[in-house]
Amino acid sequence: MIDQLRQTCRKLLEEGAVNVVIGYGQDKPSMMPHPVFITKPEETERLVWNDLCFANLAAYVTRKEIKALGKPAVIVKGCDERALVVLEQESQFTRDGIYVIGMACDGVGNPRAAKCASCAVRTPRYADVTIGEAKPATPAADGEFAQLDEFMKKTPVERLAYWKSEFSRCVKCYACREVCPMCYCTRQGGRCLVDKNRPTAIDTSATLKGNLAWHIARAFHQAGRCVGCDECTRACPAGINLRLLNQSLAKAAGRAFAYKAGMDPETPPVIGSYSLEDKENFIQ
Amino acid sequence: MSDVISKNDLLRLVDQWLAEGKRVLGPVKTGGGVILYAPLAASGQLVLDGFVHPANSIKEAVFPRSETIYTYTFNGQEIELSDVDPDCTQCIVIGARPCDAAALPVLDHLFNWDYQDKFYNARRAATTVVTLACTEHDDDCFCTSVGLGPASEQGSDAMLITAPDNRYEIRALTDKGQALFAGKTSAAEIKVPISDGPAKKFDTVDIETFLKNNYESDAWRDITMRCLGCGACAYNCPTCHCFDIVDEGDASGGRRVKNWDSCQFGQFTVHASGHNPRAVQAQRQRQRIQHKFRIYPEKFGAILCTGCGTCTRNCPVGLGVLNTLEAIAVIARASIEVK
């Protein structure tokens, strides 16, 4: 797979079809694979592909430093491609403005990351070129929310105690925000809600109040947009269980509106749209 | 003859400190499975081996992530300000890595430069640091490249060295360290080897020269392209000390707080006019390295880095100071001055 990937990228750069390849490299054997930005055909030898290629490279497509390099080719796993679908729905790029190289993937991490057990997109579906064998889709993902269902058996008091303990470790480094492909508000030269002042919407301080408000805001701004790549959870230096929080909204979107982010570019985004038939049982 | 303490006696001592109302900070395995320096509730939480370095630093003992510096209340047209007394609770850091302790004397320069920061100084005076000499290192450690090592004494009040039979040798390095363990140790004839630490990975003189001569180099952009601009490096770094001052309150009053800030955030240098002198990530990363390896040394005679590797381990995209410097060192050795 790696040879085909390098050849494909080399050709793209030689022909000038793209100006930069956003992929994974591993400049030192002791390092984990990390994002690389290849602009010269001969440097495509730096590209690697293995089951430690965690980063969601869709996060770079909206960054102005990357846009300045020209038309990119982006290497994506299935989960990363879902992020591209959401970004395109939100007009963050035009489809002909990027070249998508899909990599068939049977999971990342040793042991496998939690998200991989219920992955329904082992082969990217909308790429310009897909590399690797088509892996069979994982059987029905009824285990997808198993951890969350277990968690919801706790009482509200227990749940709050859990989150208080989790968020007490948050130092507001915003690694969760920056790795997320969907958190692009800062990247357009604008401001994230937490950076707004006059008036302040969310306390910037890393107090329990400020941390809770921040994580509520980020989780909710991801409602129906988060594709479950879990990069935020991996990036958090304090090991906060952000995956659980994001999953609660993904589960809600699926149950209430039969919606799953990034699966179908034709389905209207769940929060950006509405239906006259929407049902609820909590409004008096 | 050396002073020795058994692990059990050490843990008993920790419980005693806690019972005396002291704050004790040490490596703890937290909810996410991540090992962090955190306040202990009991000695049983302390983790002293089985890992190379916690994911954060001990700087919270002297420089908390959020600190109230005064409060204010509105009284009609009047504003009443109330000072907040700096926290002088006795604090003991137990099991600090030498690279974390070494950061404290480095930070002392900044917090006593043009302003004597009473909050920092009060906490600093009330904190005793007990280091644990390192027995292992990983590929991200580079203390030896910045003049330190696995058993550095800089910033430490007392050093523990792992000894056979579940014991530690204790070397009291300051009066504070002496006072802490006085009468708590026994004498023994033991010789504990000190590990060599990582091989040197770069020369700080080479780095400083490169930094002086290559401010405008395209290399900055190329090396740091993957940086996402979060604060995972700066916030967990033992020497990073930038802070933001904000008011938090409502119509009745509030408090002025000092919070950690990171030079990697896009908004860090935004002016009131909207102009941003460090508008792209390459400029921000350049500044970080310049600050740590040229500007701070020129100003205070100390490198603003202790080679702990925490930035690299935490970086979601595998950047960090070491990788940046190694990339720079490659260019410096090839003597390329790219324009």
Place this chain on the structure above:
Amino acid sequence: MSDATGFEPKIVAFVCNWCTYLGADLAGTNRLEYPPNVRIVRLPCTGRIDFNLIIKGFEMGADAVIVSGCHPGDCHYTAGNYHARRRWTLFRELLETLGFEMDRIHFAWISAAEGKKFQQFITEITEKTRALGPYTAYREICEAAR
């Protein structure tokens, strides 16, 4: 009507200008009494009500928060309340996962003609909240020190 401890719940109601606010006004002009515990915040439309406002309400010391607007199909801006309905359906799930006390958050459709409903609704929520007591869990979170 305070209980033995004298606790008076603080309730914040975020309401839309065209329906619920006018409904409240109608309750007023008809001299329908309802408890004074509610603080009404008027916004143009429920579609404008940011989830953040609900959190802010609790941060500022509310013991209960109400969000109310036009009935589906009657939104002055045509579809604002449809968007709001979607948003709240998801937001409630998030709050439940976090362990919020869900019986302190209330949603309603109250039209400009429903002065009586407004009176009954506010009275009911005030009594419910009085019985629950102050939202001490959230107060603790908002204490300045970590």
